[in-house]
Amino acid sequence: MKLKKLITSFFLTGSIVLTWGQNPALKTHYNSPATNWENEALPVGNGHIGAMVFGGVDEDVILVNEKTLWSGGPGKNPDYNGGHRRTPAENHRTLQHIRNTLQEKMTDFTATQSAGIDANGKVIAHDYAPEDDGLKSHILDLTGNRDDFGSYQQLSNIHIGSNPATSAGYSRYARELDIDNAVAKTTYLQNGINYTREYFVSHPDNIIVIRLTADKRGSLSHTFYFTSPQESILISVRDNVITLEGRPADHGDDGLKFVQQMIIIPTGGTISNDGNQIKVKNADEILLISSAATNYHQSMNAGFNYFSSINPRNTVENTIHKAVQKTYTQLLDTHIRDYKSLYGRMSISLGNAANINNKTTDELLKGYKDGTNTPAENLYLEQLYYQFGRYLLISSSRKGSLPANLQGIWAKGLTPPWNADYHTNINVQMNYWLAQQTNLSDCHIPVIEYTKSLVSRGRLTAQHYYCKQDGSPVRGWVIHHENNIWGNTAPGNWYTAFYFPAAAAWMCQDIWEYYQFNQDIEFLRDYYPIMTDAALFWVDNLWCDSRDGTLVANPSYSPEHGPYSLGASADQAIIWELFDMVIKASDTLKYDTPELQEIKKAKDQLAGPRIGLAGQLMEWKDELLMDITGDNGHRHVNHLHWLHPGSRIVSGRSAEEDLYAKAMQTTLNTRGDGGTGWSKAWKINFWARLHDGNRAHKLVQEILKESTLTNLFDTHPPFQIDGNFGATSGMTEMLVQSHGGYIELLPSLPDAWTSGSFKGIKARGNFEIEAEWNDGKITSLKITSESGNDCVVKYNGKTFSFPTTAGTTYDLSNKTKF
Numbered sequence: 139m140k141l142k143k144l145i146t147s148f149f150l151t152g153s154i155v156l157t158w159g160q161n162p163a164l165k166t167h168y169n170s171p172a173t174n175w176e177n178e179a180l181p182v183g184n185g186h187i188g189a190m191v192f193g194g195v196d197e198d199v200i201l202v203n204e205k206t207l208w209s210g211g212p213g214k215n216p217d218y219n220g221g222h223r224r225t226p227a228e229n230h231r232t233l234q235h236i237r238n239t240l241q242e243k244m245t246d247f248t249a250t251q252s253a254g255i256d257a258n259g260k261v262i263a264h265d266y267a268p269e270d271d272g273l274k275s276h277i278l279d280l281t282g283n284r285d286d287f288g289s290y291q292q293l294s295n296i297h298i299g300s301n302p303a304t305s306a307g308y309s310r311y312a313r314e315l316d317i318d319n320a321v322a323k324t325t326y327l328q329n330g331i332n333y334t335r336e337y338f339v340s341h342p343d344n345i346i347v348i349r350l351t352a353d354k355r356g357s358l359s360h361t362f363y364f365t366s367p368q369e370s371i372l373i374s375v376r377d378n379v380i381t382l383e384g385r386p387a388d389h390g391d392d393g394l395k396f397v398q399q400m401i402i403i404p405t406g407g408t409i410s411n412d413g414n415q416i417k418v419k420n421a422d423e424i425l426l427i428s429s430a431a432t433n434y435h436q437s438m439n440a441g442f443n444y445f446s447s448i449n450p451r452n453t454v455e456n457t458i459h460k461a462v463q464k465t466y467t468q469l470l471d472t473h474i475r476d477y478k479s480l481y482g483r484m485s486i487s488l489g490n491a492a493n494i495n496n497k498t499t500d501e502l503l504k505g506y507k508d509g510t511n512t513p514a515e516n517l518y519l520e521q522l523y524y525q526f527g528r529y530l531l532i533s534s535s536r537k538g539s540l541p542a543n544l545q546g547i548w549a550k551g552l553t554p555p556w557n558a559d560y561h562t563n564i565n566v567q568m569n570y571w572l573a574q575q576t577n578l579s580d581c582h583i584p585v586i587e588y589t590k591s592l593v594s595r596g597r598l599t600a601q602h603y604y605c606k607q608d609g610s611p612v613r614g615w616v617i618h619h620e621n622n623i624w625g626n627t628a629p630g631n632w633y634t635a636f637y638f639p640a641a642a643a644w645m646c647q648d649i650w651e652y653y654q655f656n657q658d659i660e661f662l663r664d665y666y667p668i669m670t671d672a673a674l675f676w677v678d679n680l681w682c683d684s685r686d687g688t689l690v691a692n693p694s695y696s697p698e699h700g701p702y703s704l705g706a707s708a709d710q711a712i713i714w715e716l717f718d719m720v721i722k723a724s725d726t727l728k729y730d731t732p733e734l735q736e737i738k739k740a741k742d743q744l745a746g747p748r749i750g751l752a753g754q755l756m757e758w759k760d761e762l763l764m765d766i767t768g769d770n771g772h773r774h775v776n777h778l779h780w781l782h783p784g785s786r787i788v789s790g791r792s793a794e795e796d797l798y799a800k801a802m803q804t805t806l807n808t809r810g811d812g813g814t815g816w817s818k819a820w821k822i823n824f825w826a827r828l829h830d831g832n833r834a835h836k837l838v839q840e841i842l843k844e845s846t847l848t849n850l851f852d853t854h855p856p857f858q859i860d861g862n863f864g865a866t867s868g869m870t871e872m873l874v875q876s877h878g879g880y881i882e883l884l885p886s887l888p889d890a891w892t893s894g895s896f897k898g899i900k901a902r903g904n905f906e907i908e909a910e911w912n913d914g915k916i917t918s919l920k921i922t923s924e925s926g927n928d929c930v931v932k933y934n935g936k937t938f939s940f941p942t943t944a945g946t947t948y949d950l951s952n953k954t955k956f
Contacts, residue, residue, distance in 0.1 A: 161487050164522050166499040166850055167314035168193075171324075175201050175550050176857045177847045180315040180322045184341035185536025185584070187430055188547035189296075191337050193313040193324035198298040198335065202346070203290075204396060205540045205547055206434035209386040210288015211624030212444055213393025220595045221282035221628030222602050230605045232279045236702075237607070237681060237692045239273055244704045244760070248685055253751050253761035261752045263763040266701045274633075277693070277702060280603065281636050282628030287620070290549050290558035292367050293430055294382055294398055298335075298350070299361040301417050315849075317522065317529045320477040321470070331357050340473040341536055345461050346400075347469055348426040355406065356420040362402050363415040367551050373414045378402045379458075380416060383451060387552075397450040400428035401458055425466055429457040434623070436540070436587070440594040442625060480532050483577035484898030486524060486873075488891055491517035500848045507843040517890070520869075523842060526850050527572055527866030530859060531581050535569075540623060541585035542569045546859040555856050556620075560588070562641035563619040563697040564776065568816060568860040570648055571783060571823070571867035574655035575874070577898045577906070582652055586665070589645045592617050593668055595625040596642060603629070604639070606678050614675025615668075617642045619697070635698045639679070640691065640709045642672045643716040647783060650719040654902040657925040659726070666723055673720045674733060676713050677740045683759075688745035696757050697776045699769070705745045705759040707777035715784045717741035747780050747787065747798055754808060755780075755801040768808035773817040775809055775824070778802050782823045782871075788878035789829050790885075790935070799828055811837055815845035815852040815861030822868025826886040827875065834872050835888035841865055873909075876901035880930035880937060881921070883907075887914055903927045919950040 172178035172192040179190035179201065190201040212218040224232075243266070253263035269277065308328040315322045322337040332353040339346050350358055364373055364382045371384030383397040402409065407421030418424055431450040437443055461469065492514045497505065502519045505511035511519070534546035544565055549558045560566045566585065573582035596615030604612045619638040620630040630636035646669045653662040681692035683704055690705030697708055717737050724734050750761040757765045757777040780786045781802050789799040806824055813821070818841040825834035845861060847853050852861025872886040873896060881901045895910040895918075904925040910918040921929060923942035930939040931950075942948065 161485060162492050162518060162521075164317040164525050165314050166317070166522070166526070167312060168498050168500060168848075169311055169313075171195060171311070171313065172849075176851065178849055180313070180849060181530065181533060181546070181548050181851075182315070182320065182322055182337055182339045182346075183533035183547045184339040184344065185534060185539035185547070186341075186344055187339050187346060188534065189337070189339055189346055190548055190550075191313075191315075191322045191324070193322075193335070195308050195311070195326055195328065196300045198324070200296040200298075200337065200346070200348070201292065201548075201550060202294045202296060202398065202428070202430065203547055203549055204293045204398070204430040204432060206394075206432045206623065207291050207293050207386070207396050208288045208394065208434075208623050209291055209388050209552070210286050210622065212442070213386065213389035214288065215286045216392070218286050218624060220599065220624070221284060221287065221626045221630075222599065223281065223283040223628065224279065226602045229280060229603045230609065232276050233603065233605065234609060236273065236276050236280070239276075240693055240702060240704055241681075241684060243267075244683075245685055247760055255751060261750075261761075261766060263752075263761050263766055265763050266703060266758075266760070269702055273702075277637070278633065280629060281631040282618070282626075284620075284631050286624075287557065287559075287626055288386075288388075288622055288624065289553055290543055290545075291386065291552045291554075292550055293396060294364050294366040294368075296346075296348075296400060296426070296428060297361075297363050297365060298348070298426075299363075301359040301361040301419065317525050318481070319474050320481070320529065320533065321474070333357075336470075338470065338473050339533070340469060340476070342472050342476050343461050343464075343469060344429055344457050345469070346426075346428040347466070347473070349466050350424040350426075352422075355422045358404070358407065358421040358424050359419045360424060361412075361415050361417050362400065362426065364398070364400070368396075375411045375414055375416060378409055378416060380414065381451070392445070394432055394434060394445065395450055396430065396432045397454045398428060398430035399454050399458055400426055401462060402426055403462065427458055427461050429454045429461070431457070436591050436623070437594075437625060438591055442595065444624060477532060480578055480580060481525075481528060484528070484896070486521060486896045487894055488517040488521045489893040490514050491521045493518045499850065503842065503846065503848065506839075513890075519842065520838060523846070523850060524866050524869050527862045528576050528578060530862055531569075531572060531578055534859070535581045535584050537580055537583050539584050541566065541588045542859060542863075544858055544860070555854075555858075557622070560621040561619055562617060562621055562645060563635065563638045564774070564820070565816065565858065565860045567644055567647070567783065568819065568864040568867075570863070572863050572870065574651055574900055575867060575870040577900050579652065579656055579900075582648065585645075586648050586652060589648060590665070590668060592621065592625060592627055592642070592645075593671070596627045597671075599627040600675055604675070604679050607681050612675055612678035614671040614673070614678065615642060616672075616675050617645070634695075634700055637693060637695045637702070638697060640712040643676060643712045646672050646716055646719065650723065653723070653726075655900050655904060657904040657927070662723055663727060666727060666729075669716070669720050669723060670733065670737075673716050673737050676716065677736050680713075680740060680744075683745065686745070687743075689740055689743045690745050690759065697774050699757070699772050699774045699776075703758050703760070707747060707755070707757050707759075708779055710745050711747070711777065711779035711784050711786065714741065714744055714746065714786055715779070717744070718786070749798065749801040752804070753801060754804045755798060757805075766808070768810065771810040771812050773813040775805065775817070775820065778805065778824055782820070782827045785877045789827055790882075791878050803828055803830075811840055814854045814858075815841060816854065816858055816864055818845055819852070819861040819864030819868060822865055823871050826868050826871035829886050831872055831886035831888035831891075834868060834886050835890055838865065838869060870899060874899045874901060874907060876903070876905075880932045880939075881905060881907070882932040883909065883916060883919070884911060884914075884933070887911070903929070905929060917951070920947055921950065922947040
């Protein structure tokens with residue numbers, strides 16, 4: 139790679155205070171076994187298979203998931219139609235009635251109850267009246283059928299029991315997850331013998347690997363067996379292999395089939411079968427290799443065929459056969475090389491971060507909350523938490539897998555919270571905010587492919603539920619806020635959340651983000667029709683508001699925070715962003731079509747963001763009292779989509795945008811810093827984009843103090859993984875932003891991060907950035923241009939640009955200052 143010196147009057151030259159070799163090892167570690175999967179067990183995974191390690195001594199349990207194991211769908215009901223209910227004609231009549239009723243209601247409200255300022259300068263505002271029973275009944279008529287929606291489900295538990303059972307005590311217990319290498323480990327001393335267990339899930343080999351060792355020969359005697367919450371299963375043992383096979387309880391013979399096997403390979407000692415168990419006595423070492431698969435097939439067309447003809451047992455047997463040809467060292471080395479090919483793309487060092495006193499992770503969390511940690515320990519915990527987010531994405535989202543769901547890839551039982559599904563009114567989108575920024579582009583592909591898989595059914599849903607203002611058919615495709623792996627695109631049935639046709643538009647942002655960060659023109663060409671058709675749905679589905687002639691969503695429901703109205707700000711922001719993305723993509727591809735002109739015209743007529751008399755960014759088109767008061771700190775702040783993850787409002791880009799940014803600060807202050815884990819995570823991103831690093835860091839503190847479990851999982855409560863991903867994204871936004879048409883460096887650096895460094899953060903335009911800072915000022919900067927675009931850099935309020943050559947690194951460190 140070329141290296142060029144760019145001489146500019148850009149940065150204040152300073153001494154380099156950090157080197158990459160000083161980064162501390164990042165591990166979560168504990169001094170007792172886990173007793174609860176959600177709070178304490180350690181997650182490992184490869185995108186296809188997930189496992190939670192408990193690390194018990196006399197009885198170790200490893201909870202296992204396979205990403206495609208779902209109930210419901212066509213395996214339960216061969217006539218499954220994606221959740222559609224009633225006939226298109228009935229739904230269209232209902233929709234038109236609701237639209238006209240809401241238009242009358244909004245027109246009357248604006249005429250008689252608009253916010254105003256009284257003689258004392260106080261803002262007087264009112265709330266929309268709740269929907270009456272008649273309107274509510276019609277709205278409920280637009281819900282979908284969830285009878286066959288299904289749920290993500292646990293596959294099994296691997297048990298490793300002592301043989302014979304022992305009551306002997308143990309000491310020097312340690313349990314850890316090595317984030318840098320994606321390997322979990324348990325160690326303890328028992329009867330004078332040191333025991334070690336190592337666990338990892340390999341992506342290249344698609345296997346779970348567990349190795350048991352001791353420092354005294356012949357000391358390993360264990361029983362191995364499966365249990366499962368699944369009801370329709372058969373467990374069998376042959377030689378040194380245990381097989382679990384079955385189907386979800388609600389599936390027939392033509393539905394989903396799953397298989398898991400584990401092979402037990404002892405070194406020394408004896409091995410025998412006992413019913414459905416395998417017993418090993420007096421071994422020197424024991425190697426366990428397990429794999430799992432189903433016959434699920436992701437449908438990408440209107441055939442809606444979700445089951446492969448390939449027998450999953452053959453798949454698993456072939457996988458294990460290949461794996462046992464390799465030594466443990468070979469399996470481990472292959473796994474670590476693969477993991478580090480992703481994880482190693484990006485590094486971060488927060489000053490003097492260090493766990494000097496080797497505190498356990500639960501002790502670090504307690505000290506962080508109580509204020510008894512040293513500053514270095516707090517920085518270590520924040521750095522660990524940051525990289526833990528990247529670790530989780532690598533472990534739960536890989537090419538060829540389904541995307542990370544509400545719990546990533548980890549779930550216990552048959553009915554996890556919210557079905558561990560794909561909620562698309564914030565949650566699954568938040569799962570992927572960190573993907574491009576933190577240089578994990580490969581891990582982004584599953585959610586983009588998932589979006590593509592919804593299009594065919596989404597076209598049917600658009601026709602089934604929607605029509606134009608004049609009653610004629612709409613074009614394009616649509617989805618709603620709850621989605622499964624069976625192509626459910628119909629609305630849900632939860633009154634305060636189900637109506638969210640903006641979901642498809644929001645999902646398209648992943649396509650555009652992938653292009654912006656990677657500049658892959660062929661990728662954009664391939665996925666452009668998906669974006670365009672989502673935009674055409676909204677061109678047709680928008681309603682002309684008779685109050686002012688603007689185009690609005692109707693009905694419109696601010697996510698999980700009603701009431702029903704016209705043109706709620708969240709919907710308008712998402713639609714604007716989609717139109718803007720399609721226009722920019724068309725320009726990139728040099729496309730100019732009649733459909734594009736329709737999109738441009740609709741974008742110009744959209745109702746946009748508004749600032750209320752009380753100074754807040756309005757959540758609804760009318761200024762409501764609940765907007766001014768913050769409605770008891772409601773967790774959803776989706777109407778700030780204009781700021782993040784959208785790009786309509788960029789703080790510091792123009793005087794007009796700064797007025798909106800100030801209004802958003804008012805909104806966030808009114809709502810407060812509380813909320814669920816994911817809500818706090820989003821607020822980190824908001825405050826970072828508002829250039830308030832200390833407030834963003836306060837939210838980092840809040841999420842670690844109040845919404846983080848002992849194993850560092852985010853909690854809603856209960857466990858939801860989006861908060862982990864969103865927090866890592868927000869912490870990255872504090873260091874680099876590029877959504878405003880330029881690369882902004884250290885835009886929201888908090889006082890707590892006075893010195894530090896990072897390497898490998900990505901910026902839009904396909905730039906990779908390496909920087910160090912001391913006393914809050916950049917001392918070293920290198921930018922690598924991967925695509926040869928012009929580079930525009932902003933720092934400390936000043937901007938400069940320069941042309942680049944693809945594959946060249948530009949050193950901006952020397953003789954530079956602002």
